[in-house]
Amino acid sequence: MDIWLFFIFLAATFGAAATGALFPTGEWYKSLNKPTWTPPNIVFPIAWTSIYLLISFAGARVAGAEGSAYAMAFWGMQIAFNALWTPVFFGLRNLKGSLPIMAALWVAVFGATVTHFKVDFWAGLAFVPYLAWVSVAAALNLQMVRLNPDQKALELQNL
Template identity: 35%
Template sequence: MKRTLVTLLFVAGVVALGSLIGLLNMPGPWYQGLAKPAFNPPNWIFGPVWTVLYAFIGVAGARTFLDHRHSQAMRLWVAQMVLNFAWSPMFFGAEQILGAFIIVIAMLIAILLFIRASWHQDRLSALLFLPYAAWVAFASLLNGSILYLN
């Protein structure tokens, strides 16, 4: 019962905070006016992708919190979450493409380090972060391309 409740709280918290940050930092006229690479996905794809990824992140966070609360993996989970939640306000809110690029690269590093730290202690949590790592690697390329084009 406790594991289920903690997992639900983590998933709900991560999805809710991520959604709130997304709603408060929606792409606007500034973003629409930026030059973007040909591989830029349509705006509608980001919401569903992030919702699924946030659920995975929440499950991994709950598992790490329950079983390895004082580990390097838990510290990395928190670090990547702080960076994740900082990206949208930096990019869309402050309109700082370079600052957002620095954040997304740091986030990718934290995600990869979380995967490495979790691999032997909780393989499922590490595996749940693989799609997240792939998406953030793509987001890094996209952010870097927008930086280059503008």
């Protein structure tokens, strides 16, 4: 594994993670009805830090390997939808609008998991916790929509 590739992939995850800093949860999120099985807030940064390290490792292991084109395409797809979800859910407060993004993210992570396994066992294994976490996140997102049916998204102002 090329350490510089690892740092390049890690930089991409920092870009996605930055949306969390730009759009913090705040009082709005605290006021929402949440399922009883919602993880405590402290779990989220620990989980995401671990996932970002693992998928950076996975990307670095398969980048440049023969047959890695689909793995790299899915890696790029998942980080793009990962970065997009936070501004829609937390920034625009659009619970319903975040569902299609979450669905696309799940498909991308599933695709990345499968294609990374095809190239390198350890890279595929590194995606498994992410697939589990995004499955929980998708269920949580759906339940938030169901438990907050009157929640309105912020309206975008004309620029």
